[in-house]
Amino acid sequence: MGTQNPNVHPHAQARIAGNKRPNRGHRTGGLLHDNSRHTARFTVIGNHLAQHGQLSLLAIGLGTHLQSLPKGAPADIKTLTARFPEGATRIAAALRELEVHGYLRRERVRTPAGRIVTRTVSCNQPAAGRRHAGTPAPAPAAGRPTAPEPQRRERQEGQEACEGEEGARHGTRRKREPRKQLPDVPRPAFPAPELLRAATDLLADLRRHGSHLLLSAVDTAHPAPGVAAWLERDVTPAAVRHALTTDLPPEGVRRPAALLAHRLAAQLPPPPPFRAPVEDPPAHYRMRNCDGCERGFRAPESEARCRDCRTNPQEAA
Template structure:
């Protein structure tokens, strides 16, 4: 009698503990119908999903990043290709997550010597457990590159890519126009501020475009459209590549106007010898008859 039956159904409990007067059937708010996950799921804390300061886009993006396998690209370009939000909104959401500790971006050096950006997703930014438990290793400082003193001073600057060269006689007249166009690129993007040396190198390439009857507006559009989002380390090299790779073809060849065709008179008979000859209507005799009629000198 005193033994409980483990197979007996449990006693029904109220939907709201401590308040039996409230009904199970609520008229407002969310009602959850949960099914236990057994595969393909990730545990995400409410501190992220219900964060009071993060935007809805940042919360959703943070949940998406935490659900990805290790090694999945989460740069702005990859996320923009995956979602309908634009580059600016995704960039702002990443900065929110980074400001609240859910993301950390570090620049590390690969064994090949390249500097790359590594993104670390932290599922509990405020938890102070050991780095091996949290999955968020402490940032390692970049190893200082070994520098060997150069016997002739600093390392020489890498040469810029070659640009198309003008071929017409109007190249000198177009030089100032090309220089002004290059100097004005910084008004469209401050990263395109060029030095005098870079401008002098790029000017012949711009002249080659202008010689092909491309308007300055079209040249400017070709040089400033779809620039990468990251900082431009060598803006002049990028512009030189575009001038060479996107060089338009020469305009259709125009045959220069030549001298007018000679007038072809109709045949007529000479009044002197009755031979046929070509001459204006005013001539009545052929050349031989006119020569014979001239008096001797």
């Protein structure tokens, strides 16, 4: 019982849960990982993008870079060409790959100023629509091209999920919600035309302090009475401009007219204190001699004679 059998093989080590294949990197020269936990400035990237079987390596890297950018960062071809050594042709082709596979979409939207701009949207889960529907999304296998029809159907469902259009597979579109009304603004007690004109000019000049404060003619007419109410309360135009343009959101303003109307109503200053009219002090004239009787008297420079000489011109003569 105390003798050990040297021919018995040692017991195998327990396999780590989730690792179905033994690590043979030390014998085959495969990949090893030296990982450290990130605590700041990191981005979670799905393996469906990092190990995509149909995307090129440039498209995978560009998709990873776009997902790591903050909201509002420029993502046009000119900016990406200046950032990376690849040319504009290769970067444009990689963007088209990401767009085809649902990781990117470009929308043309109209700004409040009436301009048409292109908005780039990066989607981190293009196959979210399939998972929400209850069917598991197939894991992409490196080097194995999938069938054209399932790939096209998965890409279509992923784009529909990223765009957020419920029921797009059945040909229906989500109805656009009605635009909310602008907040009420204070009104001046005496809406003089000159006061309203000065308020309109002040609102039109806000574009010089930020392109996102460019207002249309309709949006300018709504907060103009509120600005007039501020000016009526002895607030200088510089103070009104400072109250409307200070501490704006860093990501920009979606509806500048609504923000301005809210600030005009919430930060309305009180009326100025009552001040009694100040009477002019009595005039003090210097002593001078009358030209008629040589008496001294006080009078304006225009008066050469005293009061007696002016009332009795015969005696003065």
